Amino acid sequence: MALGAQRGTELLRGVLDLCLLAVMDQEPAYGYEMTKRLRERGLEFVGEGSIYPLLGRLEREGLVETYRAASDGGPPRKYYRPSSSGRLALALGVSEWRAARDAVDAVLAPVKIEVAT
Amino acid sequence: MNDFVEQCRREWRRLGVSDPLAEEMATELASDLSEAEAEGVSAQEFLGRSAFDPASFAATWAAERGIVPSPQSQGVTQGRPVSLVAFTATAAIALIVAAVLLLTGEPKLTLRTHTSGPAGFGPLPSGGGQVHSASAAAPVEWIFLVLSIVALGFAARLWATRGRSQPPTAPA
Numbered sequence: 315m316a317l318g319a320q321r322g323t324e325l326l327r328g329v330l331d332l333c334l335l336a337v338m339d340q341e342p343a344y345g346y347e348m349t350k351r352l353r354e355r356g357l358e359f360v361g362e363g364s365i366y367p368l369l370g371r372l373e374r375e376g377l378v379e380t381y382r383a384a385s386d387g388g389p390p391r392k393y394y395r396p397s398s399s400g401r402l403a404l405a406l407g408v409s410e411w412r413a414a415r416d417a418v419d420a421v422l423a424p425v426k427i428e429v430a431t
Numbered sequence: 432m433n434d435f436v437e438q439c440r441r442e443w444r445r446l447g448v449s450d451p452l453a454e455e456m457a458t459e460l461a462s463d464l465s466e467a468e469a470e471g472v473s474a475q476e477f478l479g480r481s482a483f484d485p486a487s488f489a490a491t492w493a494a495e496r497g498i499v500p501s502p503q504s505q506g507v508t509q510g511r512p513v514s515l516v517a518f519t520a521t522a523a524i525a526l527i528v529a530a531v532l533l534l535t536g537e538p539k540l541t542l543r544t545h546t547s548g549p550a551g552f553g554p555l556p557s558g559g560g561q562v563h564s565a566s567a568a569a570p571v572e573w574i575f576l577v578l579s580i581v582a583l584g585f586a587a588r589l590w591a592t593r594g595r596s597q598p599p600t601a602p603a
Contacts, residue, residue, distance in 0.1 A: 344459070344462070344463065346463035364477075364478045366456075366459075367495040368495070370493075370497075371495040374497040388462065389458075391459070391462055392455070392459045
């Protein structure tokens with residue numbers, strides 16, 4: 315794996331649960347639908363490790379609720395949406411992410427080196 | 432893709448996941464994989480490296496859902512290597528020492544000490560100090576040997592147990 319992709323995967327690993335909670339908070343979704351939404355927003359490294367174990371953990375921790383419903387023309391799917399605890403966790407996580415992002419930005423901002431494209 | 436789901440089913444069955452839960456996860460996975468395939472997305476693109484290791488994927492998923500023991504909850508197993516290695520090494524060293532002591536033919540360990548000579552032989556010469564007497568059968572060495580063998584057997588059993596219950600590595 316290229317260094318850039320590896321770093322992208324590592325960065326995403328720490329916030330993928332927040333991203334999943336965020337996309338299902340916009341609208342309940344099933345597993346594959348969530349990966350599509352994330353890819354549409356530019357997160358292309360989601361497949362590394364798969365989202366299912368993470369969804370399983372969110373379910374175990376009571377951060378998501380699930381229900382079965384028919385998808386568009388397909389078989390019934392398992393949909394996920396954040397529970398009230400999940401929304402709280404999302405809010406806290408977003409706050410933590412923004413604080414971390416700002417701190418990293420402050421450190422990296424003086425760097426003038428850029429990769430030639 | 433059906434083969435991937437079937438391998439996951441087998442792993443869940445092996446781990447003791449209940450049939451309803453295994454069926455639920457298998458159905459969810461099969462539906463998503465089918466949709467991905469219909470859209471031209473390969474299993475590898477969708478599942479990443481997990482696509483090459485369905486057993487690990489299935490085990491991790493089940494563990495994260497909390498329907499089989501997770502790596503974190505198996506603290507005894509996880510914490511075992513260092514202490515188990517130390518225990519095994521100590522037992523092995525004890526066995527070697529006991530064997531060497533016995534093979535050399537001369538008891539090295541005393542069972543008791545006397546500050547005077549044996550009865551009937553009068554007092555020791557002045558400044559005679561202590562006489563160390565060892566039992567003829569050197570039971571200390573034999574006890575040492577037996578205990579170390581028992582300890583090694585116990586260690587071997589722990590290693591075997593650990594090998595069978597080694598949990599999968601959980602990805603992110």
